[in-house]
Amino acid sequence: MVRFFGALVGMGFIAALLWSFGWGVNAQLTETHTQSVEHRFHQEPRDVAFSTDGPFGKFDRAQLQRGFQVYKEVCAACHSLGQVAFRNLADLGYEEPEIKAIAAQWQIEVPSINPDTGEATTRKAIASDHFPSPYANEVAARAGNNNALPPDLSLIVKAREGGAPYIYSLLTGYQNAPADLPAEARPGQGLHYNPYFANLNIAMPPPLTADGQVTYADGTNPTRENMAKDVAAFLTWTAEPNLESRHRTGLAVLIFLLIATILAYMAYQNIWHGGADRRVRQTGPLDPENQAKSRAAKKEAGIKG
Amino acid sequence: MSFPWAQQYSPKNSFMRWMDERLPLPRLAYNAVGAGYPVPRNLNHFWNFGVLAGVALTIQIVTGIILAMHYAPVGTMAFDSVEHIMRNVNQGWLLRYAHANGASFFFIVTYIHIFRGLYYGSYKAPREMVWLLGLVIFLLMMATAFMGYVLPWGQMSFWGAKVITGLFGAIPLVGEPIQAWLLGGFAPDNAALNRFFSLHYLLPFVIAGVIILHIWALHIPGSNNPTGVDIKTPQDTVPFHPYYTAKDGFGVGLFMIAFAIMLFFFPNALGHADNYIPANPLSTPAHIVPEWYFWPFYAILRAFTVDFILPAKLWGVLAMFASILLLFFLPWLDRSPVRSGSYRPTFKMFFIILLIDILILGYCGGAPAEEPFVMISQLATIYYFAHFLIILPLLSKFEKTLPLPTSISASVLHGEKQEAAPLEVARPKRRPRAAPAE
Numbered sequence: 215m216v217r218f219f220g221a222l223v224g225m226g227f228i229a230a231l232l233w234s235f236g237w238g239v240n241a242q243l244t245e246t247h248t249q250s251v252e253h254r255f256h257q258e259p260r261d262v263a264f265s266t267d268g269p270f271g272k273f274d275r276a277q278l279q280r281g282f283q284v285y286k287e288v289c290a291a292c293h294s295l296g297q298v299a300f301r302n303l304a305d306l307g308y309e310e311p312e313i314k315a316i317a318a319q320w321q322i323e324v325p326s327i328n329p330d331t332g333e334a335t336t337r338k339a340i341a342s343d344h345f346p347s348p349y350a351n352e353v354a355a356r357a358g359n360n361n362a363l364p365p366d367l368s369l370i371v372k373a374r375e376g377g378a379p380y381i382y383s384l385l386t387g388y389q390n391a392p393a394d395l396p397a398e399a400r401p402g403q404g405l406h407y408n409p410y411f412a413n414l415n416i417a418m419p420p421p422l423t424a425d426g427q428v429t430y431a432d433g434t435n436p437t438r439e440n441m442a443k444d445v446a447a448f449l450t451w452t453a454e455p456n457l458e459s460r461h462r463t464g465l466a467v468l469i470f471l472l473i474a475t476i477l478a479y480m481a482y483q484n485i486w487h488g489g490a491d492r493r494v495r496q497t498g499p500l501d502p503e504n505q506a507k508s509r510a511a512k513k514e515a516g517i518k519g
Numbered sequence: 520m521s522f523p524w525a526q527q528y529s530p531k532n533s534f535m536r537w538m539d540e541r542l543p544l545p546r547l548a549y550n551a552v553g554a555g556y557p558v559p560r561n562l563n564h565f566w567n568f569g570v571l572a573g574v575a576l577t578i579q580i581v582t583g584i585i586l587a588m589h590y591a592p593v594g595t596m597a598f599d600s601v602e603h604i605m606r607n608v609n610q611g612w613l614l615r616y617a618h619a620n621g622a623s624f625f626f627i628v629t630y631i632h633i634f635r636g637l638y639y640g641s642y643k644a645p646r647e648m649v650w651l652l653g654l655v656i657f658l659l660m661m662a663t664a665f666m667g668y669v670l671p672w673g674q675m676s677f678w679g680a681k682v683i684t685g686l687f688g689a690i691p692l693v694g695e696p697i698q699a700w701l702l703g704g705f706a707p708d709n710a711a712l713n714r715f716f717s718l719h720y721l722l723p724f725v726i727a728g729v730i731i732l733h734i735w736a737l738h739i740p741g742s743n744n745p746t747g748v749d750i751k752t753p754q755d756t757v758p759f760h761p762y763y764t765a766k767d768g769f770g771v772g773l774f775m776i777a778f779a780i781m782l783f784f785f786p787n788a789l790g791h792a793d794n795y796i797p798a799n800p801l802s803t804p805a806h807i808v809p810e811w812y813f814w815p816f817y818a819i820l821r822a823f824t825v826d827f828i829l830p831a832k833l834w835g836v837l838a839m840f841a842s843i844l845l846l847f848f849l850p851w852l853d854r855s856p857v858r859s860g861s862y863r864p865t866f867k868m869f870f871i872i873l874l875i876d877i878l879i880l881g882y883c884g885g886a887p888a889e890e891p892f893v894m895i896s897q898l899a900t901i902y903y904f905a906h907f908l909i910i911l912p913l914l915s916k917f918e919k920t921l922p923l924p925t926s927i928s929a930s931v932l933h934g935e936k937q938e939a940a941p942l943e944v945a946r947p948k949r950r951p952r953a954a955p956a957e
Contacts, residue, residue: 215850216580216848216851216852217851217854217912220845220848220852220907220908220912221908221909221912223841223845223904223908224904224905224908224909225909226906227834227837227838227841227900227901227904228901228904228905229827230823230827230828230829230834230838231822231823231897231900231901231904232901233827234822234824234827234831234897235894235897235901237824237825238824238894238897241895242890242894243827247890266936267588269783269784271705275695297599297602297606302606362868365796368602368604369795369796372787372792372795373792373793373795373796374792375792384749401570405631409563412805431676442936453795456605456606456612457607460612460613460616460786461783461784462726462781463613463783464779464780464783465783467779468779468783469777469781469782471772471775471776471779473767473774474775475771475775475776478765478768478771478772479768479769481765481768482766482769485761485762485765486762486765507887
């Protein structure tokens with residue numbers, strides 16, 4: 215009965231699937247298929263190495279500081295960094311007085327209230343504050359950016375397929391639209407052609423326009439490539455500030471587990487194949503010793519059988 | 520448990536004797552996973568995965584309870600509270616990555632456990648209840664994992680919740696009221712997030728309860744084995760402890776190594792980048808995909824593209840649920856008296872095709888809904904249903920099976936299983952004179 219109804223149900227599903235499949239084949243044969251414009255022109259992120267790559271990857275503190283400088287002087291004009299607090303900059307190698315100074319001199323102030331009147335106001339940032347958003351709210355952000363919303367950058371490296379190389383490629387990937395780009399895919403008003411962006415036209419104007427846009431204190435040549443790479447490294451840190459301790463802990467855990475597993479394997483082999491004279495002590499009711507004991511107990515209690 | 524030669528618990532000292540007379544918990548453990556449980560001597564490493572699933576559940580419960588201490592199930596705060604765990608809670612990143620990857624590893628070991636049962640015929644008499652309870656656990660796991668994925672309240676959380684609860688909307692007449700009732704509104708919002716959190720906390724303990732029943736039901740007939748032949752004599756078995764505790768210990772070590780590699784070095788490889796974007800009801804992601812362990816079922820759902828008597832969407836929903844529910848009937852669909860696939864050459868061939876078929880379904884489920892993936896998943900879905908509902912019942916009628924070994928010990932003697940415990944080990948000093956009827 216089960217098998218009869220099962221076969222019936224199975225036939226039903228198969229019939230419905232064949233019907234769908236037939237229409238699919240029909241569509242494949244009759245309709246002409248053109249590759250989408252995105253498919254033709256979109257490019258995968260370029261290969262670029264970061265110090266955080268691989269299981270031993272570490273942050274390059276000097277690079278993070280340079281990247282932070284790029285964020286501060288370029289990106290922060292539009293992009294918030296809401297998950298990160300000024301105090302977190304200690305990870306980058308800044309000392310406490312430096313962090314206090316960075317917070318106090320931050321171009322955007324933190325929303326607050328007047329302690330006397332209770333009216334809304336702003337105050338200078340302190341180390342425990344998170345990075346303040348450049349816009350009061352989403353409407354203000356869109357109004358200032360041609361109706362596009364600059365995303366928060368705290369997690370951007372983890373929130374985009376391709377990670378840091380994608381950020382780097384996007385920042386350096388602005389170019390003139392190719393001549394064979396169809397008219398409907400050409401960047402409209404306020405959009406910019408960038409083959410690394412999913413739909414090819416991005417609302418963000420090229421942020422790194424010229425070499426030397428920022429002046430690095432450590433003497434690194436501030437080419438567009440370097441600035442893009444540094445800020446991508448900085449954003450890797452904002453997205454995953456615990457990356458180094460994760461890698462370190464991981465190595466320690468793996469070494470421990472490797473030793474433990476080898477020991478477990480040896481114990482397993484020893485128990486299964488070690489010592490030909492190994493015998494498991496019989497403790498069951500069929501064990502002669504136990505039987506003798508129970509006979510004695512029964513005898514003592516006067517039970518027959 | 521039901522074997523007359525099982526070793527009996529005897530308290531080692533006066534305290535344990537005192538305990539045994541009042542709360543015989545050590546006796547229970549001894550009989551369940553100790554020396555008192557005789558297990559076939561020829562179990563291979565595929566028999567490690569039940570224990571591994573238990574380990575994975577334990578990891579999920581321990582990490583999950585601590586995560587819940589820091590998580591805020593409120594629409595406006597959930598995403599930030601997860602980031603708070605990642606950044607400010609001591610070792611919070613470890614807890615959260617362990618929990619997220621732990622879910623994937625729970626499914627990996629459970630899938631291997633299920634396929635082990637499928638291949639060696641562990642679902643057949645007298646172990647039907649073990650199989651049915653296992654499927655209940657699997658369904659509970661899927662519900663728990665789905666609701667857990669909603670909690671970080673990222674883009675995939677939100678849109679996944681919307682799509683999956685939308686499935687209920689395909690039910691004629693009552694569909695939309697049911698969807699609104701499940702979500703507590705017309706779209707996922709605070710109400711949905713709160714109840715998902717509550718249930719996500721509850722269900723793992725329900726799973727733990729059903730696992731107890733699963734193991735209880737297993738201990739009545741005892742474990743199946745790679746030959747599928749019943750246990751006949753004491754020589755066929757070894758005590759669970761120390762033999763299988765030692766073997767499982769090694770298995771757990773390998774599992775933890777694989778888990779640690781993903782957790783510490785590729786913690787986001789099994790997730791989706793979009794879930795690091797806070798939920799936004801106004802912006803639909805380009806590709807909404809569930810977590811990888813749902814991909815085969817997602818492919819079945821999307822395989823129905825054209826109305827056929829019923830609306831295509833309803834076909835998809837029915838097929839997706841049927842693809843799991845039919846497994847409940849498996850013990851009665853496959854009536855072949857031979858359990859193990861090793862002695863069923865034709866079954867073995869179809870089993871391998873099924874395995875590849877499900878991998879293909881999984882790949883298509885993760886791919887965008889465009890050709891050729893839709894047509895491939897249609898063919899793969901056809902095979903999936905044909906395998907269980909048509910091929911297996913026919914096979915059990917017409918298949919020529921290979922001769923079975925007369926006993927587990929005989930198969931070990933002939934060197935069929937290198938992994939089996941050598942026969943001289945743990946053999947009783949003398950055969951029981953008269954074995955009581957089983």
